[in-house]
Amino acid sequence: MMPNDHNPIILDLFADVMPTTPGEVKQIGEQAFVLRGFALPWLDRLLPALETVLHAAPFRHMVTPGGFTMSVALSSCGALGWTTDRSGYRYTAHDPQTGLPWPAMPAVFRELAQAAARQAHFENFEPDACLINRYVAGARMSLHQDKNERSLIAPIVSMSLGLPAMFQFGGFERSDKSQRIPLFHGDIVVWGGVDRMRYHGVLPLKPGQHPRLGAQRINLTFRCAG
Ligand code: MD3
Numbered sequence: 643m644m645p646n647d648h649n650p651i652i653l654d655l656f657a658d659v660m661p662t663t664p665g666e667v668k669q670i671g672e673q674a675f676v677l678r679g680f681a682l683p684w685l686d687r688l689l690p691a692l693e694t695v696l697h698a699a700p701f702r703h704m705v706t707p708g709g710f711t712m713s714v715a716l717s718s719c720g721a722l723g724w725t726t727d728r729s730g731y732r733y734t735a736h737d738p739q740t741g742l743p744w745p746a747m748p749a750v751f752r753e754l755a756q757a758a759a760r761q762a763h764f765e766n767f768e769p770d771a772c773l774i775n776r777y778v779a780g781a782r783m784s785l786h787q788d789k790n791e792r793s794l795i796a797p798i799v800s801m802s803l804g805l806p807a808m809f810q811f812g813g814f815e816r817s818d819k820s821q822r823i824p825l826f827h828g829d830i831v832v833w834g835g836v837d838r839m840r841y842h843g844v845l846p847l848k849p850g851q852h853p854r855l856g857a858q859r860i861n862l863t864f865r866c867a868g
Pocket residue numbers: 674773775783788800809811831832833837838839840841842843844861863
């Protein structure tokens with residue numbers, strides 16, 4: 643029997659390792675939601691747009707203010723893009739690698755982010771930045787807060803593509819206990835308001851091959867940065 647047959651016992655056994663039912667909404671905080679499979683019906687429009695963005699602004703490994711090269715490779719689109727180098731973390735209007743403005747945010751990106759925000763009870767979401775993270779096997783993101791954005795209550799919408807990852811959803815102090823939440827291809831997480839400043843991270847990616855994206859995980863995060 644396949645694990646995602648509609649058998650409640652089998653579904654429960656695999657709850658931590660398999661995608662849950664597409665369409666399921668899991669509330670993980672007062673104003674934080676996982677929308678299982680929400681992006682799946684959009685992928686035929688989303689993936690070509692992502693290719694176009696990455697052609698104009700290829701993935702690169704940035705250096706933290708402390709001098710470490712990030713294991714996650716990054717790009718951005720939209721009016722603002724996120725950058726780090728030895729002088730700090732910040733948003734910029736131009737890609738420091740090309741000197742050009744970041745690629746425009748494709749309409750399908752904005753429409754999907756807005757639809758997901760609405761599903762999580764955030765109306766009128768108008769993101770001006772989309773960060774694109776690429777994880778290969780072993781890449782990770784240590785516990786951090788996102789605090790370079792102008793509004794620290796506006797929601798962030800995160801879309802997971804490709805290989806699954808184990809997401810850490812923590813509290814308001816780095817030392818607070820964190821929940822582990824598996825994120826799969828097509829899942830969207832939306833968090834804002836009182837949950838916006840929670841610590842979070844991603845455990846080292848396990849090696850694998852995804853039928854559509856290959857040996858990687860790509861995460862898009864939409865923010866109101868400026
Ligand atoms: C934060 N990215 O780019 S987003 C980042 O999967 C970042 O690439 C991770 O953290 C990634 O800054 C995680 C998913 C996420 C989900 C729920 C959260 C981040 C969250 C809840 C509270 C705070």
